[in-house]
Amino acid sequence: MQPTPIIGNTGPVFTQSNSFGLHISAVYSDPRMANEAAVGIYVINKPGLVIREPELIKSVLIKDFNRFTNRYGRTDPHYDALGSNNLFFVRNPQWKEIRTKLTPVFTSGKMKQMYPLMQEIAADLESMLAKERPANEGKYVTDIKDVCARFTTDSIATIAYGVRANSLSNPEAEFRRQGRMIFAPTLARSKDFFVAFFLPKLVSLMRIKVFPDEFSKFLRDTIGHVMAERERTATVRNDLIDVLVGLRKEAALEPGKPHLANDNDFLVAQAGVFFTAGFETSSSAMSFALLELARQPELQKRLRKEIHEALLEEKDGKLSYDKIHSLEYLSMVVDEVLRMYPVLPFLDREYQSIKGEADLSLKPYYDHKLENGTPIFIPIYALQRDPKYWTNPNLFNPDRFSAENRKSIEPMAYQPFGLGPHNCIGSRIGVLQTKLGLVHFLKNHFVRSCPETVKEIEFDPKTFILQLKTGMFLEIVNDRLYDANAL
Structure with missing residues (x-):
């Protein structure tokens, strides 16, 4: 494109x-590019590619993954140790080592625990919902995204850190306040992310941070305290903290060897990305689902x-791990929400030449070889709304x-979570x-549109x-559907 x-x-x-992310999707959807397998763009002064053809996407994410192991975006390793060391931004070979160490947290067995x-x-x-508005009492209109984010904040805090964040009982609880800060749509945060993703060579000069100072201090203090308590009490919860404690013990047993876990910020960084990605992804999917269901x-x-x-088949108004996975329509609803509203609307990768091997060619689509360092973008949002692959793509179905x-x-x-070895670990x-x-949420409540929607x-x-x-x-209505029928 010009x-x-x-x-x-x-x-x-x-x-x-x-x-x-949405601009890249607009490039993908430009009618002039309808027959193109890829579109050349300039990211400031750097030539890059927006990939449109599924076979080329497969090449980037799976088939030739060894040439695309790194994101194009990055953050300053000196000024933002928590941002640069976490699994999202860290570069290979450290990425592979960290991914291997953290994978045990996400097995089916651990999830069940x-x-x-x-x-x-x-x-x-x-x-919280029943307390806010008991059955048959007036209208309850609220920002549903905030409710969902408070739930996912508390959930991530307990399953990852073993901490009760209490965001549902207190909207201004520290974990929730810090979480809001990360994704606040401010000019300063916009600048940080713009440079991190599209001017990566300037991150050190401009001292770009993914995690603000206040959040970094909060996280260091919190994770440091939790890990110290876990080591002191020898408590086992099968969570992320257990894995981090294990890595630190592993490093201590080999004092003469270099080990990532010798750097405390490396450990805190993994806890940081687990929290930020974990609460935002789920709260986004949950709230967009409720919005579409209200419509x-x-x-x-x-x-x-x-x-x-x-719920009536199970005991005590809860669903077992196996039962919740068996609900077909629930799975269909969540999958469709993630199609329409992927929390990260694009993927970025950086092409790497391999010494002694020819560079990757775009044949049979173009007679062109990729150059080392070329940024590659995959427009997830546009792919998942392309009428070529989805009938009536803007309809929630x-x-x-x-x-x-x-x-x-x-x-x-x-691919709402990406595909291949670099897909979302959580x-x-x-x-x-x-x-x-x-x-x-829907057990005893339903949602409907209101004038503020x-x-x-x-x-x-x-x-x-x-x-x-x-x-x-949205308006939340308490109809006691389960409670009234479970007596």
Whole structure:
């Protein structure tokens, strides 16, 4: 595409009329590019590629992954140790080492062990909703995203750190206040993320931070205290802190060897990205699901019916780990929400040449070889709304993900958590947390549109994740569906 002098093809992002992820999706969806496998752009003064063709996407994420192991974006390793050392930004080979060490936290067995802790927070969500507006008492209109973020903040704090954050009982609790700070749509945060993702060579000069000073101090103090207590009491919770404590012990047993865990900021960094990614992804999916269900009440009734029947089959108003995974329509709803509203609307990668081997060619699409350091962008949002792969893509329709319809989905056109070795390590926990939140929200409550509800979806251009420009207000109605029928 034709660039603008100095700022290249980042004009809408530079002027904050669009976020970069959605701007990349606009490049993908430009009618002039409909028959192209890839589109050349300039990220400021750096030539890059927006990939459109599924086979090329597969090459980047899976087939030729060894040439695309790093993100293009980065943060200052000296000024922002927590940002640069975490699994999201850290570069290979450290990325591979960290990924291998953290993988045990996310096995099915560990998730099953964490599930009762998540259920405790889900019960807190029920209590909070009932307390805010008991049955048959007036209107209860609120920003549903805030409610969901308080739930996921408390859930992540307990399953990752063994800490009771109490955001549901106190909206200004410290964990919630710090979480809001990370993704606040401010000019300063917009600048930080713009430089981190698109001017990575300037991160040190401009002292770019992913984690602000206050959040970094809060996290260092919190994780330091929790790890010290865990080591002192020898308590085992099968959570992220256990893994970090194990890494520190492993390093202590080999004092003569270099070990990442000798750096306390390395350990805190992993805890930081787990928290920020964990609460935001699930709260986004959960709140957008409720918004779409409010718009289509018949779908909400169908989902509540499935949840209600399952709860009546189980004991004490809870669903077992296996039972919640068996709810087909709930899975379809969550999958469709993640299609329409992927929290990270794009993926970025950096091409790396391999010494002694020819550079990767774009044949048979183009007679062009990639150059070392080329930024590659995959527009997740546009792929997941492309009418080539999805009928009526802007309509919320969970039936796309029925067992029969799944067979016809183009794999590269659905990747809300990425694909391949660099996919989101916590995706299964994120999905489980979203499902559990929806189950306990809809157990005795439903949502409906009200005068304050947004009529048209408009995303905030100042954030790199997918967020509404305004609040997500809905009316919450307590009809005691489960409680009235479980007596």
